[in-house]
Amino acid sequence: MSRIKSKSLLPDFKLSPTVDQVGIEERTARFQTRSIKSETKVVGLKKVLNMIDLTTLEGKDTPGKVKQMCYKAQHLHDSMPDLPTTAAVCVYPSMVSLAKAELIGSGVKVASVSTAFPSGQAPMEVKISDTKFAVDQGADEIDMVISRGRFHAGDYNFVFDEIAAIKEACGRARLKVILETGELGTLDKVRRASDIAMYAGADFIKTSTGKIAVAATMPVTLVMLEAIKDYYYKTGIMIGMKPAGGISKAKLALHYLVMVRETLGDAWLTNEWFRFGASSLANDVLMQLVKQETGNYQSADYFSID
Amino acid sequence: MAKTVTKKNVKVLENGNGVAKTNRLSVLKTYKIYIGGKFPRTESGRYYELKDSSGNLLANMCLSSRKDYRNAVVAARGAFGPWADRAAFNRGQILYRIGEMLEGRRAQFVDELMQVGSSKLSAEQEVDLSVDRLIYYAGWCDKYTQIFSSVNPVASAHFNFSVPEPTGVVAAIASESTGVLGLVSVIAPVIAGGNSIIALASETKALCAVSFAEVINSSDVPGGVVNIITGKEDELYKHMSTHMDVNSFIYAGSNAEHFKTIQVNAADTVKRVLDYSKVEWTSEKGQSPYYISDHQETKTTWHPIENIGGSSSKY
Numbered sequence: 001m002s003r004i005k006s007k008s009l010l011p012d013f014k015l016s017p018t019v020d021q022v023g024i025e026e027r028t029a030r031f032q033t034r035s036i037k038s039e040t041k042v043v044g045l046k047k048v049l050n051m052i053d054l055t056t057l058e059g060k061d062t063p064g065k066v067k068q069m070c071y072k073a074q075h076l077h078d079s080m081p082d083l084p085t086t087a088a089v090c091v092y093p094s095m096v097s098l099a100k101a102e103l104i105g106s107g108v109k110v111a112s113v114s115t116a117f118p119s120g121q122a123p124m125e126v127k128i129s130d131t132k133f134a135v136d137q138g139a140d141e142i143d144m145v146i147s148r149g150r151f152h153a154g155d156y157n158f159v160f161d162e163i164a165a166i167k168e169a170c171g172r173a174r175l176k177v178i179l180e181t182g183e184l185g186t187l188d189k190v191r192r193a194s195d196i197a198m199y200a201g202a203d204f205i206k207t208s209t210g211k212i213a214v215a216a217t218m219p220v221t222l223v224m225l226e227a228i229k230d231y232y233y234k235t236g237i238m239i240g241m242k243p244a245g246g247i248s249k250a251k252l253a254l255h256y257l258v259m260v261r262e263t264l265g266d267a268w269l270t271n272e273w274f275r276f277g278a279s280s281l282a283n284d285v286l287m288q289l290v291k292q293e294t295g296n297y298q299s300a301d302y303f304s305i306d
Numbered sequence: 307m308a309k310t311v312t313k314k315n316v317k318v319l320e321n322g323n324g325v326a327k328t329n330r331l332s333v334l335k336t337y338k339i340y341i342g343g344k345f346p347r348t349e350s351g352r353y354y355e356l357k358d359s360s361g362n363l364l365a366n367m368c369l370s371s372r373k374d375y376r377n378a379v380v381a382a383r384g385a386f387g388p389w390a391d392r393a394a395f396n397r398g399q400i401l402y403r404i405g406e407m408l409e410g411r412r413a414q415f416v417d418e419l420m421q422v423g424s425s426k427l428s429a430e431q432e433v434d435l436s437v438d439r440l441i442y443y444a445g446w447c448d449k450y451t452q453i454f455s456s457v458n459p460v461a462s463a464h465f466n467f468s469v470p471e472p473t474g475v476v477a478a479i480a481s482e483s484t485g486v487l488g489l490v491s492v493i494a495p496v497i498a499g500g501n502s503i504i505a506l507a508s509e510t511k512a513l514c515a516v517s518f519a520e521v522i523n524s525s526d527v528p529g530g531v532v533n534i535i536t537g538k539e540d541e542l543y544k545h546m547s548t549h550m551d552v553n554s555f556i557y558a559g560s561n562a563e564h565f566k567t568i569q570v571n572a573a574d575t576v577k578r579v580l581d582y583s584k585v586e587w588t589s590e591k592g593q594s595p596y597y598i599s600d601h602q603e604t605k606t607t608w609h610p611i612e613n614i615g616g617s618s619s620k621y
Contacts, residue, residue, distance in 0.1 A: 297376050299551035299575070 003201055003237060013156045016195045017230075019187040019223055028218035031259045041254070042292050045285050048253045049076060050084035051271045053111055053242065054306075055279050056091060057118075057210065066095045070102035072304055077286045080293070086282065087271035088141060092117070093134040100138035111141035111176070115166060118180075118209035120145035124162065131169040142166070143176045145209060148183045151193060159193075160200045167201035176204035176242055179224075182214030187223050194227035204240035210277065215245025218259065225263040238267070244277025250288040253281060279306055337365045337512070339374060339536055340519035342381030343529015349373050354538070356512060359423040367512050370537035372545035375504065378533035379551050382475045382502035385530025390472045390500040398447030401498055404525040405440035408433070408490075411521060418513040419485050435588060436490040442593050443494040450499065450598045458606070465609040470602035472500035473578070474553035477546050479539055481558040484587060485511035486518055489534070491587045492556055495597035497531055501554070504533040506546070512536040539564065547571035547579075554601050558582040 036044055054073045056065060066089075073086040088109035091099050099110045112134035116122035122130075131142055144166050150158045167175050177197040181190050197205050205224055207216040221243045228239045241260070247253055253276060260268050268274050283306055287298040337356075338345040350371035356364045368374075389397075408415070412433050419429035451470060458466040476496045481488030489507060496503045507515030519534045535542075539559055547555060547568040555577050557565050565581065572579045580600050585592060 296548040296550055296574075297379065297545075299549075302550065 003235075009235070010199055011195065013160075013192055013196050013199075016188075016192040019191050021187050021219075024187060024219045024222055028222050028259065031218065031255050031262070034255065034258050036254050036258070038292070042289065044254050044257055045250060045289050045292075046084055047257065047269065048250065048276065048285050049282060050087060051275050052086040052282055053088045053090045053244075053275050053277045054086045054282060055089070055210070055244070055277055057113060061092065061095060063095070063098055066091055066098055067102055069306070070099050070108070072282070072306060073103070073108045074106045076282060077290070077303065080286075080290060083286075083289075087275055090143065090277060093130060093137065093139070096134050096137035096139045109140040110138060111143055112137070112139035113143045113145075113178075113209075115144040115162075117143070117145055117178075118211040120147050121149070124165065127162070128165060128169045131166050135169070135171055135173050139173055141174045141176060141204075142170050143178055143206060145178045145180060146193065146197065148180055151184070151189075151196075156192075156196055160196050163197055163200035163202060174203040174240075175201065176206045176240070177202040178206045178209055178244075180209055180212070181207045181216075181220045181224075182212045187219065190220055190223050191227055194224050195231070198227065198231045198239050202239065204242050204275070206242040206244055206275075206277065208243075208245040208277075210245035216243035216247055216277075218255070221256065222259060222263065225260065229264055232264075238273060240273040240275065241268070242275040242277055247276055247278050248280045248284060250281070250285045253285065282306065335365070337367050337516045337536070339368045339370055340516070340523065340532070340534040341374065341378045341530075342385070342533065343523065345519070345523075346374075348535075348537075349377070354509075356422075356510070358421050364421055364513065367516075367536045370506075370535040370542065372542065374535055374537075375542060375545055376549070378504040378535060379475060379477075379549055381530035382504055382533055383551055385528055386472075386474055386502040389497070389502055389528060389531045392500070394448035394451065394500075397498060397500065398444045400526050401440055401444035401447060401494060404494075404522060404527065405437050405444060407521045407525045408440065408518070409437045411517070412437075414517060415486055415514055418517060419511075422485060422511045422513055424485070431588070432484060432487045436487050439487070439490050439593055440494055443498040443598070446495075446595050446598060447498045450595045450602075453595060454599050454602065454604075460608075463611050465611050466606065467609075468604050468606040470499075470599060471605050473601050473603050474501060475551060476501045476503045476554045476556065476601055477549070477552045478503060478505040478556035479543060479546065479559045480505050480507055480515075481582070481585075481587065482508045482510065482539075482560060484508065485514035487587050487592075488558060489515055489518055491585075491592055491597075492558060492582065493532055495593075495595075496556075496601050497527070499598040499601050501601050502531045502533075504535065504546075504552075506539065506542055507534055507536050509536070509538055543568055544571065547577070548574070550575050553577060555579045556582055558585065 054069055056069050070089055073089050076083045085108050088111045089099055090111040093112050096110055096112045114131040114134050115127040146159050179193045184190050194205050207220055260274055283303045290298050338347050348368035348370045352369040353366040354369045356367045358364050415433045416429045454470045456468050460466040478492045480492050493503055515534055522532050543564045548571045555572055557568055560583055569579050
């Protein structure tokens, strides 16, 4: 709450702007008609790689799997020189210390999910200690989930206070707030949840956990980007955006970049303000990059398993 | 331009179906390509004119680009796993179904072959033979594994056996001289063996190829197992052979230079390249289980066995 100095700046979230769904869908369809080729494509694809939060969030995660992923984050495809690293790796709190140790000196950040991810159905104390544990283990970023049940029940104050409390528990770690838009139902609610999250102290807003069928879509992301824009005009504070889940093709990722560029501008086109939460996107981008270099279409057989 | 096209097509309708000219506007078919169980137009937006033997325009065929081919490979790769996992018997049922569907459309295929220059007799023979060939390979689906498998004698305490497994995604440049038989003879053994395929149809006889895609599409063949594109061999053979996600290559064309380049390109990813350019598809030699085994890889298993009784039996 420290970010918003005056209480009078806090809006009534019931009055969050409504969204023109048809307009949003038409606008996102336009982004997908952009053709990005040759050198521009290469620059764009390398940017995409550098914006990826390489993610593994499975019950079956082992230390070996996390180690392997951390190695991949730093060595995306060694036979190709001049490739960036990914922005971060995203793991469960129990894997944070291991990931941190693996990534020393690489510049790759460690993001940890918390607050009883993915459901968020746990008491406040548990969520706070979950978060503090991850931060103590060395997490640079915390990905929390909002209480969707409370949100649907109209208990916006609860959702707001919860985010503010977790933000406090984060200390210096940046906070990403997962709205789980697939469970929110309408774009109006996505907009409202975005507003709540930003005013409560989120550094990033993120679409999805990746654990339910409907994950990031372009319309939902555009609504969130518009919310970020309005918040920026009002307060002068930049908020980051992270679509997660369902973005596995290089072409789609480029279309997202176009959308960010045309909604928020160049300032957001760095991994400080925009991320992709993805596990299989990196390989598709790499295949496209190698194709640009060699001229031959690539096979997944020649890339590391992720 | 459009006007003359319409005129010529009305004329074709008269010739082909023997229908007297009426005032009714003819409904002309749009010949599209077949990728992933759908009929898209070529993404390139390019077309070539397909003409009959006397130079009349029959149709505007898609002049497929390397991007179309690439999309087809993606579809074929996705379809390969589930298709290979189907029970062999079920694959046989589906191939038989293709044969049934083709039989039901016999008249259309005969007509289309005659439009691109076949005599009535040879057109009928070609369609009949194509149906028979599908039935032939339908029968082989659950039998070739037994024929090409072996139990191997080894000196250690192992049960050692070899079985054929489908190689993956197969690309094919079909024979230029036949409209449907050349295509069927290449596709049937490949999919009977559990592979998926992308076939470039005969450039000058492509009418039947697109109609055959419709037959495939109504025969319970999962989308992506068979993909058929039309266009020019000249433009595509290099891209087809350099694509790294293709495991095997069939060349049934007639250009020796092309074949050489294909072999060189294929070596980069150790694709096997099969030369079917000399095969006479109408003859007895046009069908054999060896066309199935051409696209199989042999997996050998060493299974440790305990020699409890100390008897001399190996197993």
